[in-house]
Amino acid sequence: MMYLYELKKILRRKSTIIAVGVLLIGITLTLVSNINNGYDNSWVDASGKSIYGIKAIEKKKEIMSRWSGLLTQEAIAKVIEKNRQIVNNPKYKTKDGLSNQGYAKTQGFDDIRTLINYSFGGFQSYDDRTVDSLKPKAAERFYTNRIDTLKKWLGRSDIKDMYSKKEKKFFINLAETLKTPLRYSYATGWKILLDSCSSVLYALAIFICVLLAPVFAQEYQCGADSIFLSTKNGKRKAILMKLLSAFTVTSIIYWIFFLGFSGVIFFVFGVDGASAPIQTNDYWKSFYHITNIEAFWRMAVLGYIGCLALGSFTLLLSARLKTSFSSIIVSFLIIMGPALLGQASNSNLVQKIMMVFPYQTLGGNMILMKYQLYEIFGKIFTPFQFLPVEFIVIAIVLVPFTYYGFKKHEVL
Template sequence: MVRFEIKKIFSRAGGKLALLLLFIILVIVSVFAVRYVDYTDENGNNTYGFQAVRLLRERKSEWSGYLTEDVFAAVIKENAAIEATPEAKSKDFHENNKAYAKKQGFSDIRDIINSSLSSFREYNYYLIDGANVDDSKYVYQRRISTLQEWLNSDEAKDRYSASQKEFFLEKYQELDTPLYYEDADGWKALLEYSQTIIMLTMLILSFLVCGIFSGEYQLNADAVFFSTAEGRRKGIRAKILAGLVMITIVYWGMVIIYSLVVLGILGTSGWNCPIQTSLYGWKSLYNITFFEDYLFTIIGGYIGNLAILFAEMLLSVITRSAVISITFPFVILFLPSFVGGIDRLSEFLGLFPDQLLQIGVAVRLFNTYEIGSKVFGALPILFISYPIIVCLMIPIIYQIYRKSEIR
């Protein structure tokens, strides 16, 4: 029966079109992810593809290891030497590119130094150009002190409670330093575009699951379905299981193929490096590696897909309408972008299921919640609450559909 329900979905023209769209999405997003890495040669020309990945990795591997004070000092000196060259001082963009080519090997470390020299809410790419060797002593300390300064500023002093501020500082202080660094461009590219794959997969799946239950009403087949011997029992269970199986196979198929393509081309080096060795992860509360970030991203994406799509199925059971139910995923995805600027709603929106579809963004946010005397980040709450919600929705769907009256 489960196979029959799945066959019904994909035998329609809409089901076949959905598979085609998923394939197109996979190809396009994979191409963008692979082109995330580019290399500038000594003549100032940019290249992409396998050659670019190999050359850039060779340059960055020279700086692999623990980012100690001596490493930061060496980067500041090297950067100053390059800035003194005629290419760097030229007003010609192509000449500037030649100077940039010499900095590619330590570009990630350059970003870290710039981040430490910038105020907490800002980033200035050129601050390292005015830095001196003494600044290398305070890179890690400034990560904590700039956070502390911001928490005490007018912008943030009333935004968080004393417990939350203490929680932020504790998380920052728990980071093991010096950080271990390797080229992790493959993981950065993978994570950068993973939320695109996850969100688009969910939207395509929403067109497929909306008709699992409401389709019987649309085809006026509900009288036949509910009058059969096992229609209100095994038939409903088959529909629920068909939705679960389809979501699982399509989601993991997309994620696994995408991951294999990107990591197969860009490489897996740097998997064990802290995300704080990257520009986007420097300020994160979560002391995790790129590989752990990836696991959180794909598992969170799966839970988020299940939560949103099962909620859509529940809505289709209640309203008996595929049109109404299919609007739910779009509302969940786009509502936060319209009301996200309202500070009073930020905590509420931080627990929306769309956050599970974009863990790469969530790990950079300071969404925390106080439960009693304890403070928790948003991620543990999301990963615990939504599997429970999904498990609760399944029997609710079953009971409501089972008690449906024939009209």
């Protein structure tokens, strides 16, 4: 009964209802934008007219699915030749490049065209017209380019000190052992989901902080702490029920919103491409040997663990700072402060320090794109290996500090 009572207290607060409303609006707007206005769901018909929405998604899925299969040297050469025929046709040339009518003929293999641009464009550069200057024979370098450009990048003077020799060897070994030829499949749903994941995770993290900030602080603010801590179970069972209900609500809210958002994307775009490697889904340079569905679940679980850790920290602040507002502000700074500092600073030391802060768990697709490792006692760990352990430990360690912080509070 006490557990259910604490659950209701959290869910019925005005701050919770308002926060849920704001979160729903934000996620709904994100979904509408992805479905109606995104580049990945636009379609250009033979006349050059662009359309968006469900109809465009269906048409694009149909024509892109025709190119599904292994990206062999022959398949890449075919795309290069097909592209050459279109871009060199005077009928489709304009001062700015390719006309809409010309693009309409390339959009079926647009994903593969992008991969070719990544392969031949260098490690940190991208030019949408790189493929236009290639000849079919270049297809034989499609996969070797990925390894060669990585080695060249790691050897640059401004990069070489960022990684140890062991870390560089680790990256190169993963590049060389990636199983090729890769299998391509239409995977726009997964692409949009992975791209949007970070925004959803940040929104959920902030929402959870707002949700949990009053759990202990409200007892101080309304003067109920004197009654609460003087009862038979107030200093033991009731505090445990508060903690348990807080983590229960965090879990329920997180998975409802995260899976709900994902479900809508899958419903509209489909789940095609789940087993395709992420390298064929706009993560050409990623060193992870995983599929789209594996990347999705890794980010989902990592984000959940990060939210639990941030929730645990917010509960500690709620018990110590005694006001909801101050708890929310400090939690927000812990989330956003290191993220902004990490983006603003080019210092290798700062980047290393920022690697252990909570915002790393909310990075979504940035984790797939970054070349980031944790070397501890000579052993190398990826973010998906190190961060879950770190933040599970943090979430657990903070609980007793919260418990005793509220229990030992001196009622005035």
